[in-house]
Amino acid sequence: MIAANWKMYKTIPEAVAYVGRFVPMVRNAADVDILIAPPFTAISSVAAALKKGGRTDIFVAAQDVFYEEKGAFTGEVSPSMIRDAGGGFAIVGHSERRQYFHETDSLVNKKAKAALKGGLGVIICVGETIEERNTGRTFDVVKRQVSEALVEFQEADFKNTVFAYEPIWAIGTGVTATPEQAEEAHLFIRSVMKEIYGGDIAGDMRILYGGSVKPDNVDEIMACPDVDGALVGGASLDPESFSRLVMFKKG
Ligand code: PEP
Numbered sequence: 001m002i003a004a005n006w007k008m009y010k011t012i013p014e015a016v017a018y019v020g021r022f023v024p025m026v027r028n029a030a031d032v033d034i035l036i037a038p039p040f041t042a043i044s045s046v047a048a049a050l051k052k053g054g055r056t057d058i059f060v061a062a063q064d065v066f067y068e069e070k071g072a073f074t075g076e077v078s079p080s081m082i083r084d085a086g087g088g089f090a091i092v093g094h095s096e097r098r099q100y101f102h103e104t105d106s107l108v109n110k111k112a113k114a115a116l117k118g119g120l121g122v123i124i125c126v127g128e129t130i131e132e133r134n135t136g137r138t139f140d141v142v143k144r145q146v147s148e149a150l151v152e153f154q155e156a157d158f159k160n161t162v163f164a165y166e167p168i169w170a171i172g173t174g175v176t177a178t179p180e181q182a183e184e185a186h187l188f189i190r191s192v193m194k195e196i197y198g199g200d201i202a203g204d205m206r207i208l209y210g211g212s213v214k215p216d217n218v219d220e221i222m223a224c225p226d227v228d229g230a231l232v233g234g235a236s237l238d239p240e241s242f243s244r245l246v247m248f249k250k251g
Helices: 012-025 040-052 079-084 095-100 105-117 130-134 138-149 155-160 179-197 199-204 218-222 239-246
Strands: 002-005 034-037 059-062 089-092 121-126 161-165 206-210 229-232
Touching (some): 034 089, 079 105, 155 199, 161 179, 179 206, 179 218
Parallel strands (some): 089 121
């Protein structure tokens, strides 16, 4: 899966124009799920533009979701509202939400469960800060984030769950984890999953890498055996560069 996280970029006309350019560029993409996460305001327009372009197989995602279905929660958006707008996935626990909006592991877990219950797939983001890496705490942090995100998950939930390992020091910085660092972390996440849920679930779980993935490094990152895709911010904003990522060269 190659996923675009547009963050707080693109108006509705910009989003629709992007889809119009992007769809023909990925005409020949094979064996890859494509996902686009626009701001909430553009979800329904992106879904409609993809439909018009004959690409209803490209997933549209929300960048966040709330854990209640309805109620007095000013500013929040529920799983069924996302589905109603044409979204099929929600990203939860992005580091920018953890950092700027103080989202905790237990909130991420509540959001993930609600999204799944509401019929959405989820991409759960985890990853360490540079300080945590430099003090040897990467594995402790990632293990905590993974296991707490999955509290009370049922076996069927895993089918619709994707992890994204996004070291915070690599997001939007231009610094990418080396393929060795990415592979090591992905393998570790799989081992944590295996310990808790067994080999089958761990083996089938899709784990994306995120952090400054660009046209010039996507092929080496995607060549790592435990990297099943990429979650991309900056390089997904331009359809040309994102289409190059979708068409990564298989090693
Ligand atoms: C992200 O926001 O999930 C991300 C990986 O951003 P970037 O590709 O810009 O580092």
